[in-house]
Amino acid sequence: MFRFDEDTRLEPRGDGVAQGRVSAGWSIGANPNGGYLTALAVAGLRAALPTHPDPLSVTVHFLRPGVQDTACELRAALVRSGRTLSTVRATLTQSGEDRLEILATMGELGDGGDAQLAIAPPRLPPPDACVPRSAAAQGVTLSILDRLDIRLDPDEAAAGAARRAQVTGWVRLRDGRAPDPLACLLFADAFPPAVFGLLGAVGWVPTVSLTVDLRRRPAPGWMRARFHCSDLVDGRLIEDGALWDAQGRLVAQSRQLALLRTPSSPA
Amino acid sequence: MFRFDEDTRLEPRGDGVAQGRVSAGWSIGANPNGGYLTALAVAGLRAALPTHPDPLSVTVHFLRPGVQDTACELRAALVRSGRTLSTVRATLTQSGEDRLEILATMGELGDGGDAQLAIAPPRLPPPDACVPRSAAAQGVTLSILDRLDIRLDPDEAAAGAARRAQVTGWVRLRDGRAPDPLACLLFADAFPPAVFGLLGAVGWVPTVSLTVDLRRRPAPGWMRARFHCSDLVDGRLIEDGALWDAQGRLVAQSRQLALLRTPSSPA
Numbered sequence: 001m002f003r004f005d006e007d008t009r010l011e012p013r014g015d016g017v018a019q020g021r022v023s024a025g026w027s028i029g030a031n032p033n034g035g036y037l038t039a040l041a042v043a044g045l046r047a048a049l050p051t052h053p054d055p056l057s058v059t060v061h062f063l064r065p066g067v068q069d070t071a072c073e074l075r076a077a078l079v080r081s082g083r084t085l086s087t088v089r090a091t092l093t094q095s096g097e098d099r100l101e102i103l104a105t106m107g108e109l110g111d112g113g114d115a116q117l118a119i120a121p122p123r124l125p126p127p128d129a130c131v132p133r134s135a136a137a138q139g140v141t142l143s144i145l146d147r148l149d150i151r152l153d154p155d156e157a158a159a160g161a162a163r164r165a166q167v168t169g170w171v172r173l174r175d176g177r178a179p180d181p182l183a184c185l186l187f188a189d190a191f192p193p194a195v196f197g198l199l200g201a202v203g204w205v206p207t208v209s210l211t212v213d214l215r216r217r218p219a220p221g222w223m224r225a226r227f228h229c230s231d232l233v234d235g236r237l238i239e240d241g242a243l244w245d246a247q248g249r250l251v252a253q254s255r256q257l258a259l260l261r262t263p264s265s266p267a
Numbered sequence: 268m269f270r271f272d273e274d275t276r277l278e279p280r281g282d283g284v285a286q287g288r289v290s291a292g293w294s295i296g297a298n299p300n301g302g303y304l305t306a307l308a309v310a311g312l313r314a315a316l317p318t319h320p321d322p323l324s325v326t327v328h329f330l331r332p333g334v335q336d337t338a339c340e341l342r343a344a345l346v347r348s349g350r351t352l353s354t355v356r357a358t359l360t361q362s363g364e365d366r367l368e369i370l371a372t373m374g375e376l377g378d379g380g381d382a383q384l385a386i387a388p389p390r391l392p393p394p395d396a397c398v399p400r401s402a403a404a405q406g407v408t409l410s411i412l413d414r415l416d417i418r419l420d421p422d423e424a425a426a427g428a429a430r431r432a433q434v435t436g437w438v439r440l441r442d443g444r445a446p447d448p449l450a451c452l453l454f455a456d457a458f459p460p461a462v463f464g465l466l467g468a469v470g471w472v473p474t475v476s477l478t479v480d481l482r483r484r485p486a487p488g489w490m491r492a493r494f495h496c497s498d499l500v501d502g503r504l505i506e507d508g509a510l511w512d513a514q515g516r517l518v519a520q521s522r523q524l525a526l527l528r529t530p531s532s533p534a
Contacts, residue, residue: 056475056503056524057328057475057476057524059326059370059476059478061324061346061354061370061372063346063347063354064347079328079330079358079365079368080330080331080365080368085475087328087330087368089356089368089370091346098346098347101346101347101354101356101370103326103328103356103368103370103476104328105328105475105476105524109501110500110501115498115499115500116466116499116500117432117462117465117496117497117498117499117500117504118497118498118499118500119497119498165384195384198384199383208323208324208352208372209324209326209370209372209478209480211326211476211478211522213476213505213522213524215498215500215503215505216500229384230384230385230386230520231382231384231385231386231482231517231520232382232383232384232385233377233382233383233384233385233482233483234376234377236323236482237384238480238482238520250498253497253498253505253522255478255480255520255522257323257324257372257480
């Protein structure tokens with residue numbers, strides 16, 4: 001079993017609640033990564049909806065940081081069940097406190113053979129000519145990098161070096177697990193904040209809300225990703241992202257509202 | 268009292284439920300506009316959160332069409348209440364059936380004086396040189412156009428005439444009510460589907476999920492909007508939107524997942 005599958009396993013208890021454990025293997029500093037927690041929650045929803053296994057549109061509002069290496073519960077409620085789509089809401093709880101509130105529409109993704117419109121993937125040097133994402137550049141421990149191999153465009157890899165608030169690169173799971181829609185939820189929040197490219201690693205960027213729209217099932221292999229911050233005002237920013245599979249097909253789009261907490265931010 | 272305020276009024280019943288009425292004045296064909304229903308729901312949330320009056324990030328999943336000229340109930344639950352942010356989830360119900368499921372983080376918007384990054388507004392001919400949105404072009408009754416004045420860029424106004432799946436234009440409330448964050452929720456879903464610009468008015472485009480991130484309080488006057496469809500596959504599309512106020516400041520960003528139902532779509 002691959003590590004990502006092991007760490008997103010929830011066991012249904014039979015009353016709409018599933019139980020599992022938040023791993024310490026996908027953290028940024030001491031906090032479990034938001035994309036990992038989202039994937040964990042959606043894995044639980046998926047188990048309860050066998051005919052609609054794929055997240056088509058997932059929104060998560062992050063209430064409090066998750067707690068690594070600690071038990072979790074997912075309480076889910078089916079809001080509507082249709083022929084092609086089901087909508088669910090769910091709450092991920094740890095130690096008696098709600099951590100994530102989730103709203104998702106599930107369905108079944110195709111392989112995108114008949115795309116009428118699509119966003120072209122970014123041009124990137126091959127993975128071996130890109131710069132591995134490193135913990136040193138951000139000054140925190142990143143256990144997530146033991147599991148995820150992230151290679152950044154050399155033009156955008158150094159904090160503060162980019163001309164735009166953008167980060168582009170490659171991503172894959174280190175243990176060879178193929179990407180799927182669940183892994184895309186993780187990938188959608190696994191790159192350095194795009195704003196660091198322009199401003200430098202200026203602080204902490206906690207996510208308030210994250211929406212990921214899944215578009216196709218990814219092909220196996222390296223995926224490409226591009227994230228950019230287009231609007232930053234009053235310490236709140238919007239980061240847009242997109243993920244493409246090894247065949248260059250758009251697989252997911254993401255948007256998050258995040259706070260920019262610098263050492264000079266009001267407490 | 269302005270019509271928009273009258274038609275988004277919900278009266279708290281005291282048990283977390285607020286009651287009101289879905290107006291027939293904001294419809295596309297016989298269906299209340301999704302942006303209007305979103306504004307109505309958020310107006311109800313706002314009344315319950317006096318210190319956090321502004322929607323910062325709102326996601327709605329549309330379960331069933333709303334019913335115009337019919338009573339509605341909003342059941343809301345406060346998920347987390349913090350110093351600067353509160354998160355709420357809510358369900359809008361009519362005739363005993365859930366219509367909208369909402370997840371929102373509320374707070375307080377500034378006027379955006381200290382923007383560090385911002386998206387520039389589109390260039391547009393002045394409103395009088397643009398083309399009023401008309402019901403005739405879509406072949407349905409649009410009661411919403413009795414309340415909203417929408418002027419489209421002449422290059423993109425005719426269905427099927429644009430080079431891209433994009434629509435750009437001006438918007439304001441006809442009765443002179445100034446725009447505010449609530450009106451932005453309406454404006455974010457009030458333009459013709461961007462995909463019509465490229466493909467023509469090919470069918471019905473029901474929204475599955477809509478996320479609006481509010482960025483600043485708008486200044487009074489005409490607002491500018493741009494929507495584009497960047498990805499269409501398997502009859503599902505993503506439409507991105509942005510709204511700017513009369514001073515050219517970005518006020519909101521939107522993203523929706525919608526279905527494209529053509530006469531040849533599977534039932």
